[in-house]
Amino acid sequence: MNTNHKHFHIAILDMYSGVDNEGMRCIKKIITAFGEQEAIPVTYTIFDVRQKLEVPGMEFDAYISTGGPGNPSPVGEAWERKFFNFLDQLLHFNQNRRNRTKKHLFLICHSFQMACIHWQLAAVSKRRKTSFGTFPVHKTLAGRKDPLLNALEDPFYIVDSRDFQVTQPNQQVFESMGAKLLCLEKIRPHVPLERAVMAIRFSNEIVGTQFHPEADAEGMLRYFLREDKKTSIIANYGEAKYSDMIRHLNDPEKIVRTEAVIISSFLKNAYLKTAVPPVDAQLAQTL
Structure with a gap:
């Protein structure tokens, strides 16, 4: 990819x-690898x-909002208001036709749940028990x-760690926003419960999992x-769950593949759309 090395x-x-996590290390690693692989600063x-x-302004090209602990339902804290204002600011920026270069946002887990609540796209509720481990998820037609x-x-296979779930997508809001449901959790014929939403494209530039x-x-x-x-893990989820996780983590076609594809694809698309004027965006896809 060569777009004159735009920063x-x-x-x-x-x-x-402030909670210890592996997610931030992984995000930094993917961003660094993306820059090296594509030879861009x-x-x-x-x-x-x-x-x-702290929330960013609109001076960045792309945004990644991480997962996090706790209940995603807002309780009126100051940081929640700032986060929701950021979501609306970015959405409105992209909806403004005078802003030809759009801002791209990826929402992960807790951030994804909060966006679903804020934009009233679906219900968010506490699960009967924690979803933890590696699982298959199924794509929708979209x-x-x-x-x-x-x-x-x-x-495809994913890593899941959550006490809450997104269900009951509001079709009317999806249509008015132009959002698309991208995938659902694994099929469980023996469980008489609605399958949770696992990814949404909120708009052309905003996506979350x-x-x-x-x-x-x-x-x-x-x-x-x-x-x-x-x-x-064995004490909480059983030895079979632990063995499945280790097997899936060792399989290059499962978690390794998902890690290599999703955020890197988001970053590449965002870079192409911001580095090349919109009139040339179609040409950029062939580079």
Whole structure:
């Protein structure tokens, strides 16, 4: 990809509230690898949303908002208002026809749930039990056509870690917003419950996943092979679940593939759309 090496500025919205996590390391790794692979200068700036009330302005090219702990339903805290204002600001910026170069946003897990609540796209509720591990997810018809997912199999495998779920998509809001449901959680014929929404394209520039596409299979494997983590997972979820996770993390066609494709595809698309004037965007796709 050659677009005269325009500098690519990325904002990372840190939603972890100071809690130890693997996600931030993985996101930084993917961004760095993307810049090296595409031979373009990439920089990122981290905004501590929940602890320092920091949110970026519209001066960045792309935005990644992380997962995080806790209940995604707002309770009126200042950081929530700032985050929701950021979402609306970016959406309105892109809707303004005078802004020819749009802003691209990727929402992960907790951020994804909060966006669904704020834009009233679906219900968000607490699960009966935590979803934790590696699972297959199934594309919808829109998901099979979406450039973010078309390099992945159907179903493809993801890393999931959540106590809450997005269900009951509001079709009227989806249509008015131009949003598309991209994939659903694994099929469970023996469970009489609605399958959770696992990814939504909110607009041409805004997309989000319930799962963790940043999850680093190699790093997670090291983490879960630690004796303390192995003991904890087996105690909470059983030995069969632990064995499945280790097997999926070792399989290059499962978590490794998902990690390599989704966020990198988002970044590449965002870079092409911001580095090349809109009139030339179609030509850029052939580069």
